Amino acid sequence: MLNVRGLSLRYPTGKLALADFSITARAGELVIVLGGNGSGKTTLLRCITRTLTPTAGEVWINDVNLTRLNGEKLRRARLALASISQHAALVRRRSVVANVATGALGHHGNAWTALGGLPRVELAAAHRYLEQVGLGALATQRAGTLSGGQAQRVAIARALAQRPRVLLADEPVASLDPEAAEEIMRLLRRLAREDNLVVLCVLHQVELAYAYADRVVGIRGGGVVFDVPRAEVSREAVRRLYMSEAA
Amino acid sequence: MIGDVASVRGARRVPGGDWGRALGHAARAVLVLVLILIVVQSLIVVRARPQDLVTGIHGMADIIRRATPPDFSKFRTELWPALETIDIAIFGTIAGVILAVPLAVLAAANVTPSRILYYAARSVIGFARAVPDLVWALFFVTAVGLGPFPGGLALAVHSIGMLGRLFAETIEHMDMAPIDALALTGARRVQIFTHGIVPSVLPALLGISLYRLDENIRSSLVLGFVGAGGIGFQLLTAMELFQYREVSLLLIITFVIVLAAERLSAILREKLA
Numbered sequence: 001m002l003n004v005r006g007l008s009l010r011y012p013t014g015k016l017a018l019a020d021f022s023i024t025a026r027a028g029e030l031v032i033v034l035g036g037n038g039s040g041k042t043t044l045l046r047c048i049t050r051t052l053t054p055t056a057g058e059v060w061i062n063d064v065n066l067t068r069l070n071g072e073k074l075r076r077a078r079l080a081l082a083s084i085s086q087h088a089a090l091v092r093r094r095s096v097v098a099n100v101a102t103g104a105l106g107h108h109g110n111a112w113t114a115l116g117g118l119p120r121v122e123l124a125a126a127h128r129y130l131e132q133v134g135l136g137a138l139a140t141q142r143a144g145t146l147s148g149g150q151a152q153r154v155a156i157a158r159a160l161a162q163r164p165r166v167l168l169a170d171e172p173v174a175s176l177d178p179e180a181a182e183e184i185m186r187l188l189r190r191l192a193r194e195d196n197l198v199v200l201c202v203l204h205q206v207e208l209a210y211a212y213a214d215r216v217v218g219i220r221g222g223g224v225v226f227d228v229p230r231a232e233v234s235r236e237a238v239r240r241l242y243m244s245e246a247a
Numbered sequence: 248m249i250g251d252v253a254s255v256r257g258a259r260r261v262p263g264g265d266w267g268r269a270l271g272h273a274a275r276a277v278l279v280l281v282l283i284l285i286v287v288q289s290l291i292v293v294r295a296r297p298q299d300l301v302t303g304i305h306g307m308a309d310i311i312r313r314a315t316p317p318d319f320s321k322f323r324t325e326l327w328p329a330l331e332t333i334d335i336a337i338f339g340t341i342a343g344v345i346l347a348v349p350l351a352v353l354a355a356a357n358v359t360p361s362r363i364l365y366y367a368a369r370s371v372i373g374f375a376r377a378v379p380d381l382v383w384a385l386f387f388v389t390a391v392g393l394g395p396f397p398g399g400l401a402l403a404v405h406s407i408g409m410l411g412r413l414f415a416e417t418i419e420h421m422d423m424a425p426i427d428a429l430a431l432t433g434a435r436r437v438q439i440f441t442h443g444i445v446p447s448v449l450p451a452l453l454g455i456s457l458y459r460l461d462e463n464i465r466s467s468l469v470l471g472f473v474g475a476g477g478i479g480f481q482l483l484t485a486m487e488l489f490q491y492r493e494v495s496l497l498l499i500i501t502f503v504i505v506l507a508a509e510r511l512s513a514i515l516r517e518k519l520a
Contacts, residue, residue: 091426106433
């Protein structure tokens with residue numbers, strides 16, 4: 001379970017990017033966060049991963065409070081938290097399967113992995129994760145030769161190799177065509193259900209949220225505007241999310 | 248009235264009007280004058296006497312006559328110095344690469360572990376580059392004696408400067424998204440380096456190293472002039488003994504080595520691209 005409690009972030013400039021933001025996402029649930037540009041969506045994910053340190057609030061993964069941790073303890077706790085973003089961010093000159101296996105590096109601190117080697121057991125697992133995202137046939141291909149949709153699925157397989165409890169997705173379909181976008185969203189929903197993952201996904205495509213989310217969270221000015229099951233999402237409330245602050 | 252309109256149009260064409268235009272012309276004239284002065288002072292300082300080329304043509308023709316045909320009977324004895332020359336360059340390049348990689352990582356602003364190490368690495372790289380390889384060779388000849396070893400050391404140290412800077416720039420311009428993604432998986436710093444940074448920049452670093460090897464082969468020819476071994480040393484000795492036919496043979500060997508190194512380096516770099 002992912003539990004975000006009263007998360008706030010104020011930048012040194014004085015701007016409040018997150019304001020007392022709270023959300024709970026259960027295992028097996030795909031939660032989609034909707035909001036306009038600058039509403040605080042990406043800041044929320046960065047605070048959850050502790051790439052940014054929140055000025056107040058707590059982030060819990062099951063019974064671990066991430067905001068209390070630092071150094072090696074934080075690194076270990078982060079293993080339960082995988083991220084994918086708009087760009088697949090693969091090492092283009094490495095094979096697809098090697099890219100996937102690097103997701104598990106955090107579990108191995110030996111000299112072999114420090115010298116650039118990958119554990120055999122993780123390479124075998126990487127093949128399974130690639131099968132899971134439907135790209136088993138491309139395992140030995142160079143990552144740089146993949147299409148945008150394929151690369152994003154490899155990024156998801158790399159996230160799975162991390163063996164996380166929570167998967168954070170920051171606009172994962174923003175640079176994909178509609179068909180590839182639907183594929184990725186279907187995959188995220190399936191992973192939430194079958195692997196019992198918490199999937200927290202930031203999106204701009206409202207229709208995809210209507211189609212795939214278990215719950216939809218609206219964010220505006222860094223705060224929660226609504227947090228409801230998909231069936232209860234009001235189109236008017238969503239429309240208001242994207243109106244400029246001045247309006 | 249017509250004069251007024253003309254002056255308004257003129258003012259529109261050149262900001263500041265006639266004064267602006269006059270200042271522009273004056274600035275251009277000063278610039279041309281400065282350029283002429285630079286050329287003239289360089290001719291005076293180097294004591295350029297083109298007429299000497301004409302009067303010296305007989306001397307040059309005499310050297311060419313005495314240098315032909317090349318003395319191919321010495322070909323076998325020149326093979327070892329030729330190999331020495333190539334190996335000085337190989338040693339210098341490999342040692343330079345080995346030392347330049349860690350320095351480049353410290354000297355790349357996007358991956359350096361601390362600002363102090365960044366400035367320290369930049370200083371070492373800058374110093375190694377600022378001192379010419381010939382001066383390094385003189386230094387190492389004094390330190391370890393005559394022969395190919397000081398030549399190799401000189402090229403290694405100078406290569407640290409050249410390679411360190413180019414490697415650091417390559418790392419600074421790399422796509423950081425895969426590195427950030429690896430960091431988020433919980434990978435350790437050393438794993439991020441070996442699994443993210445190395446595979447991303449390796450082809451570029453190999454290409455730069457091959458180019459450096461090509462440069463080092465040229466440099467190692469000259470290093471022999473200060474006693475650092477190789478074909479350069481043979482060339483100097485033959486010239487001092489007026490053995491011009493041997494000189495011409497050595498020049499042919501030099502030409503073949505340089506051309507072969509250049510082509511091989513270009514082919515390999517093309518394959519890496």
